[in-house]
Amino acid sequence: MNKDLTVGKPETVLWKFCLPLFGSVIFQQLYNIADSLVAGKFVGENALAAVGNSYEITLIFIAFAFGCNIGCSVIVSQLFGAKQYGEMKTAVYTTLIASAFLCLILMVFGITMGGTLLQVIHTPDNIMQDSKLYLDIYIWGFPFLLFYNIATGIFSALGDSKTPFIFLAVSSTTNILVDIWFVKAFKMGVAGVAWATFLCQGISCILAMVVVFRRFYKIKSEEKTIVFSWPVLGKIAGIAVPSILQQSFISVGNIIIQGVINGFGAGVIAGYSASVKLNNLVITSFTTLGNGISNFTAQNIGAGKLSRVKDGFKAGVKMVWMLSVPFILLYVTAGQYLVTFFVDKPSADALNTGIIFLRILAPFYFVISVKLVADGILRGAGRMRQFMVGTFTDLILRVVLAVVLAGMFGSIGIWCAWPMGWGISMCISVYFYRRGPWKKQER
Numbered sequence: 001m002n003k004d005l006t007v008g009k010p011e012t013v014l015w016k017f018c019l020p021l022f023g024s025v026i027f028q029q030l031y032n033i034a035d036s037l038v039a040g041k042f043v044g045e046n047a048l049a050a051v052g053n054s055y056e057i058t059l060i061f062i063a064f065a066f067g068c069n070i071g072c073s074v075i076v077s078q079l080f081g082a083k084q085y086g087e088m089k090t091a092v093y094t095t096l097i098a099s100a101f102l103c104l105i106l107m108v109f110g111i112t113m114g115g116t117l118l119q120v121i122h123t124p125d126n127i128m129q130d131s132k133l134y135l136d137i138y139i140w141g142f143p144f145l146l147f148y149n150i151a152t153g154i155f156s157a158l159g160d161s162k163t164p165f166i167f168l169a170v171s172s173t174t175n176i177l178v179d180i181w182f183v184k185a186f187k188m189g190v191a192g193v194a195w196a197t198f199l200c201q202g203i204s205c206i207l208a209m210v211v212v213f214r215r216f217y218k219i220k221s222e223e224k225t226i227v228f229s230w231p232v233l234g235k236i237a238g239i240a241v242p243s244i245l246q247q248s249f250i251s252v253g254n255i256i257i258q259g260v261i262n263g264f265g266a267g268v269i270a271g272y273s274a275s276v277k278l279n280n281l282v283i284t285s286f287t288t289l290g291n292g293i294s295n296f297t298a299q300n301i302g303a304g305k306l307s308r309v310k311d312g313f314k315a316g317v318k319m320v321w322m323l324s325v326p327f328i329l330l331y332v333t334a335g336q337y338l339v340t341f342f343v344d345k346p347s348a349d350a351l352n353t354g355i356i357f358l359r360i361l362a363p364f365y366f367v368i369s370v371k372l373v374a375d376g377i378l379r380g381a382g383r384m385r386q387f388m389v390g391t392f393t394d395l396i397l398r399v400v401l402a403v404v405l406a407g408m409f410g411s412i413g414i415w416c417a418w419p420m421g422w423g424i425s426m427c428i429s430v431y432f433y434r435r436g437p438w439k440k441q442e443r
Contacts, residue, residue, distance in 0.1 A: 005159050005296045006081055006303040010311035011318075018292040018319060020161035022285055024152070027168035038179040038193050047190050049266050050130035052273020057117050058138050059254060063247030064106060065142075065149040068099050070291065071240025073153035074380055075232070077295045080157055081302030085221035092154055092216065093227045095236055099150060103143050110139035121259040124266055130190040137194035144198070144205040151208035156295050163211060171204040242384040246391045253399040260406050260414060268411055270346065271353025274339050279361055282327050286320050286369045290376030297380025309438035313377055320369035331362035357415050364419035371426035374433040386432035394425035 005013055039047040072095040079088035114135045123131050152164040175196055182192030226232075261272050293316045300308045331338070339354030340346060346354075371390065378387040398421035405413025 005077075005299040006305050006308070010296070010308050011315035014293065014296055014312060014315045015319065017159065017161050017296065018289050018316075020165040021156070021288050021292045022323070024161070024165040024168045024288065026281070026285070027165070027172035038176075038183050039190060043183065043189050046127050046266060046270075047130060048273055049124075049269040050127040050190055051134055051193065052276070053118070053121070053123055053127060053258065053262070053269060054131045054135040054138070055273070055277075057114070057121075057135060057251075057255065059251035060248055061106060061110065061139070061142050061145070063251050064102065064244055065146045066247050067240045067244030068095060068102070068146060069149040069153035070243040070294065070379065071095065071236040071238075072150055073157045073291070074239045074294055074298045074382070075236050076154060076157035077298035077380070078302035080159075081299035085219050086223035086225050087232065089216055089219070089221065089225040090227070090229050091232050091236060092212075093225070094229055094232050095150060096147070097228050098233055098236075099146055103146050107139055107142055110142070111136065114139065117255070121255050122262045124262060124269075126266065127269075134190050134194045137191065137198055141198035141201060144202040148201060148205040148208055151205070151212050154212050155208075156292065157298075158215070159295070159299070161292065164208070167204050167208055171200045175200040239379065239382065239384060242388050243379065246388060249392065249395050253395045256399050257402045257414060257417075260403060261411065264411050265349065267347040267349025268353045271339065271350035272357060272411075274341075274346075274350070275335070275354035275357040278331065278338055278358065282324075282365055283368065283372075285323060286365075286372040289316065289320055289323075290372040290379075293373060293376035294380035297377050301381055306438040309377060309381070309436065313373060313433065316373035316376065317370055320373055321366060324365040324369055328362045328365055331358040335359060353411060356412060360412070360415045361418050364422055367419065367426050368422040371422065371429045374426075374429040377433055377436070378429065381436060381438075383432065383436065387429075390425045390429035390432065393428055394421040397421035397424060 005017060007013075039051045072091065075091045076088055079085075079091060115132055118128060118131050118135065152167075155161070155163050178196035178200060179193050182188045182196050186192060188195065262269060293312055296312050297309055300306065300312075335355040335358040336351065338358070339351055371394075375387055375390060378384075378390075398417045401417035401420055402414045405416055407413075409416070
C-alpha cells in the first residue's frame with residue numbers, strides 16, 4: 001500500500017515505515033548467513049572459508065544493485081511527494097531499461113574476470129576451486145538480485161515497506177530449507193548453497209516485478225508517460241552513481257582487507273567469514289534504516305516540508321541506538337556461541353578470530369549508526385558530494401590502517417581499523433547534516 005510520508009508526526013511515521021524495512025534486511029541477510037551456515041555445518045570449515053572469500057567479491061555486484069535501488073528510490077520518492085505521477089513512472093521505466101544494459105556488462109565482467117579477482121586477493125589453493133564455483137553461480141543469478149533491489153526501492157519510494165518484507169520473509173526462509181536440501185540430500189557441497197540462493201531469489205524477483213507493474217497500473221496520471229528519458233536518467237544517475245561508487249570502493253577496500261586476512265591462513269579466514277556476516281547483519285540494518293530515512297527526506301523535500309527533516313534525524317538516531325543495544329550485548333557476551341553456530345568444531349584460530357573481531361567492533365555500533373542516519377538524510381536531499389566525502393574518509397582510513405596495523409599487531413590490528421574509520425567519518429557526516437538547507441528554513 002502506498003503511503004505519504006509528508007504527513008503525520010515524523011517519529012511515528014518513521015517507526016511505522018522503517019520497522020518492516022528492518023525486518024526485510026534481517027531476512028535479506030539470511031541469504032548470505034544461510035550459505036555460510038550450511039557450508040560450515042554440513043560441508044566443512046574450508047567450505048565456509050570459500051563462501052566467505054567469494055562474498056567479498058560479490059559485494060562489488062551488490063554495490064551496483066544498491067546504487068540502482070537508491071537512485072531510483074530517491075527520485076521516485078521526490079516525484080511521489082510532489083505528486084508528479086507521470087514523471088515518476090518515467091523514472092521507473094528509465095531505471096529498468098538502463099539497469100538491463102548495466103547488468104549485461106557486469107555479468108560479462110564477472111564471468112571472464114572472476115578467477116583473476118580471486119587470485120588478486122590471494123585466495124589459498126585449498127579453497128580456490130570452491131570459491132570460483134560459488135562466484136560463477138552467483139554471477140549468473142545477478143539479474144535477479146539487481147531487479148529485485150530496484151523493485152524494493154520502488155516500494156520504499158511509494159511509502160510501502162511491508163510488501164518487500166513479505167517477499168523476503170518467504171524467500172529467505174525457503175532458501176534455508178533449499179540450502180540444506182541441496183547439500184544434504186543431493187550432496188552438492190558449495191554449489192548447493194549457491195544454486196539455492198539463485199532459485200529462491202529468482203522467484204522473489206519475478207513476483208516483486210509483477211506486483212510493481214500492477215501497482216503502477218493503478219496510479220493514474222494526467223500526462224502521457226514516457227518510457228525512457230535521458231534527463232530523468234541523468235537525475236537518477238546523479239544519486240545512483242555516487243552510491244555505486246561508495247559501495248564499490250567499500251567493496252574494493254574489503255577485498256584489499258580480505259587479501260591481508262588471507263595471509264593469516266584458512267582458520268583466520270573462516271573465523272572472519274563467520275563474524276563479518278554477523279557484523280554485516282548489523283551494518284546492513286543501519287544502512288537500510290538510513291535508506292528509509294532517505295525516502296522520508298526525499299518525499300518531504302519534494303513536498304517542500306524541509307522542517308520535518310530535523311525531526312526525522314532525531315527519530316532515526318533513536319531507532320538505531322535502540323537497535324544497537326541488544327546487538328552489542330549479544331556479540332560481546334556470546335561471540336563464542338555465535339561463531340560455533342557456523343562451524344561445529346572450529347579450529348582455535350577460527351574461534352579466537354571470530355570472538356575478538358566481534359568484541360572490538362560491537363561497542364562502536366553507536367558511532368557508525370549515527371553516521372548512517374546522517375548519510376541517509378544527505379542522500380535523500382541529493383547532497384551526494386558531502387555524502388561521498390564522509391564515506392570515502394571511512395573507507396580510506398579503514399584500508400590504510402588495516403594494512404599498517406596488520407604488520408604491527410597481526411590480525412587484531414586489522415579489526416581495530418574499523419572503529420577508527422567509523423569515528424572520524426561519523427563526525428564528518430554529522431557536520432554536513434547540520435549545515436543542510438532544512439536548518440535555514442527552521443530558523
